[in-house]
Amino acid sequence: MPAVGDCIKMLDSETKAVETPEDHAEELRLWLRLLTCTTLIEGEVRGRLRQRFDVTLPRFDLMAQLDKAPDGMTLSDVSKRMMVSNGNVTGLVERLVESGHLDRRTSETDRRVQVIRLTKLGRAEFRRMASEHETWIADLFADLTPKDVRELMRLLAKTKASAQKSAVRRKP
């Protein structure tokens, strides 16, 4: 049963409504749990990728983006999709070109733009990894019913929209 103080707004000396220090403990706990789940799964995937394929998670993620874009992507596109900084992508791409997984060329129509693609080798290796990766994910989520999955998808979509709105409010 909540205490009285939890539900009323304080009145100041001039009898105008004043914000009580609101209780946001529930949202905070939700955020920590969300973070815990992600960290747990991410760490597991990272370790398995390293053990099975000697590849890092960021490299895998970048290849995953390119696998969906047969005609290649620009570095900016990749950066936005992966939600990481531009400089980060520059370095990742450098190493993946070096190892022969990526092909990189300057755009014909805009000399600022770099277009990157998976090489044959890169695509083949990615497909091999992705297939196993999918089974890991399925296993990690194995205890969720199809209904749980649907419900989580819905609530996370709502969460994403809420967070995006809030982010935009700060920097318009």
Place this chain on the structure above:
Amino acid sequence: MPAVGDCIKMLDSETKAVETPEDHAEELRLWLRLLTCTTLIEGEVRGRLRQRFDVTLPRFDLMAQLDKAPDGMTLSDVSKRMMVSNGNVTGLVERLVESGHLDRRTSETDRRVQVIRLTKLGRAEFRRMASEHETWIADLFADLTPKDVRELMRLLAKTKASAQKSAVRRKP
């Protein structure tokens, strides 16, 4: 309406059931959405901490752990709680001791163990940051109803348990 092939098990030449390559696309999409939500919120919190308090997220997280433990924690405890590597904590603590936010001493009873605590300065600064941080989180989750929050908490708890079980299956 699902195609026939989605629901049947293939039969091999000797009429024994054979695993179809199962479709785990839903779980994969769920994982990506989970990751997106976390990355989005994490990036937002990171940026605000930097702008408002010139502090990094890992430093804040470490201080948050210590704020809950007035008698201090060992590096191992912190490492487990934060779900990061031991070496990582060593470096973080070094910098926070340097800046006067943490106090570190060798345990009286076990000379292997380092016990760290927030200093007065560290605690004061953390409290100031934490209070604002809580409002950011509330704002980021603002569009979720209390019921949404409860439901997400429940489903994420189930997800965490499932993932932990799967992780243990691999390395017992």
Place this chain on the structure above:
DNA sequence: GGAAAACATTTTATGCTTAAAACAATTTTG
């Protein structure tokens, strides 16, 4: 009691990540 196992932490080597500044090419606009 002493060798072996377990534990807590640090070190090492490498790679990831960011924010901000710098650079270069294109587009906008007065």
Place this chain on the structure above:
DNA sequence: CAAAATTGTTTTAAGCATAAAATGTTTTCC
């Protein structure tokens, strides 16, 4: 058309992060 703004990428400097090996300490268990 040229100055200014914008866009795409790279560089820089600092910090974060990991896995694996190394170091010192305590327990375990013959």
